[in-house]
Amino acid sequence: MAFPVQRPRRLRRTEGLRRMVRETTLQPSDFIYPLFVIEGRGERRPVPSMPGIFNLSVDAAVEEAKAARSLGVPAVIVFGIPDRKDAEGSRAYAADGIVQRALRELKSAVPELQLVADVCLCEYTDHGHCGVVARGEVQNDATLPLLARMAVTCAQAGADIVAPSDMMDGRVRAIRRALDESGLAETPVLAYSAKYASGFYGPFREAAQSTPQFGDRRGYQMDPGNVREALKEVALDLEEGADVVMVKPALAYLDVIARVKERFDVPVAAYNVSGEFSMLKAAARAGWVDGDRLMLEILTSIKRAGADLILTYHALEAARLLGG
Numbered sequence: 001m002a003f004p005v006q007r008p009r010r011l012r013r014t015e016g017l018r019r020m021v022r023e024t025t026l027q028p029s030d031f032i033y034p035l036f037v038i039e040g041r042g043e044r045r046p047v048p049s050m051p052g053i054f055n056l057s058v059d060a061a062v063e064e065a066k067a068a069r070s071l072g073v074p075a076v077i078v079f080g081i082p083d084r085k086d087a088e089g090s091r092a093y094a095a096d097g098i099v100q101r102a103l104r105e106l107k108s109a110v111p112e113l114q115l116v117a118d119v120c121l122c123e124y125t126d127h128g129h130c131g132v133v134a135r136g137e138v139q140n141d142a143t144l145p146l147l148a149r150m151a152v153t154c155a156q157a158g159a160d161i162v163a164p165s166d167m168m169d170g171r172v173r174a175i176r177r178a179l180d181e182s183g184l185a186e187t188p189v190l191a192y193s194a195k196y197a198s199g200f201y202g203p204f205r206e207a208a209q210s211t212p213q214f215g216d217r218r219g220y221q222m223d224p225g226n227v228r229e230a231l232k233e234v235a236l237d238l239e240e241g242a243d244v245v246m247v248k249p250a251l252a253y254l255d256v257i258a259r260v261k262e263r264f265d266v267p268v269a270a271y272n273v274s275g276e277f278s279m280l281k282a283a284a285r286a287g288w289v290d291g292d293r294l295m296l297e298i299l300t301s302i303k304r305a306g307a308d309l310i311l312t313y314h315a316l317e318a319a320r321l322l323g324g
């Protein structure tokens with residue numbers, strides 16, 4: 001039975017009707033808000049390429065976390081930017097490192113907010129790579145114990161979830177074991193499973209001061225042409241003990257999100273990364289697009305593709321628009 005009996009426009013005529021049949025709706029509880037934490041006090045330094053995003057000292061991060069909570073955003077992901085960097089990224093896994101201190105303060109100031117710790121060495125190494133380097137290459141197996149130590153020290157400091165973003169093989173297993181052996185069997189792992197070697201991370205590397213000093217990340221992050229390999233990465237991470245898997249970036253990889261969602265029965269996260277954010281902000285500032293409208297449309301598309309959780313720099317402004 002088709003036209004004239006079928007008239008799909010009937011259900012589009014008014015906002016009241018559209019609202020009743022909308023298949024995907026956003027809520028503040030869908031979002032995880034990234035925080036970049038630096039040393040010092042009272043610091044709120046704008047990130048030039050990311051309007052509205054700041055490098056925050058711990059006290060300012062606490063204020064930002066309170067804002068997130070009051071808007072109904074349930075979680076933040078914390079990135080640490082240390083004062084000193086070295087070849088082994090030793091400030092990544094020091095009990096008194098910047099990220100551990102931030103987690104401790106955030107947990108005591110805003111206990112009901114869920115704290116995700118990004119586990120990776122790139123903000124802490126002087127060469128800017130995500131693992132230890134020897135003979136000009138990132139060494140997979142030598143990096144694993146360092147990531148495991150970082151995960152444990154972050155969980156001990158108050159992280160509710162640890163999120164490895166380094167793309168070393170076997171890191172989920174190493175982290176799961178180390179957590180279990182440290183009495184942290186209840187701490188979930190959110191794995192950046194399908195993380196692509198992407199040009200969309202440019203502004204983040206400015207925000208987190210983590211640009212590689214030589215070469216690039218193509219030897220460990222995924223090739224943008226691959227989707228079968230993304231499914232393999234997800235399967236391996238689940239075998240190793242991941243609780244939640246992530247696809248990153250989001251917007252240029254919606255098909256990957258959809259495929260992962262279809263294949264696996266676990267929560268799927270997607271990272272609406274810095275370049276996606278900055279592109280939209282730049283176009284909106286130029287007056288070329290309606291920034292708020294595009295923001296909600298993009299976030300809806302990520303959720304519609306299958307993401308249960310969306311890491312996004314838009315979290316607070318989107319929550320505000322959604323009435324959080």
Ligand code: PBG
Nearest residue numbers: 120122165200201204273274275
């Ligand atoms: C690595 C990490 C990166 C991002 C999150 N975790 C950067 C990278 O791989 O270079 C990127 C996030 C973004 O672009 O918003 N610790």
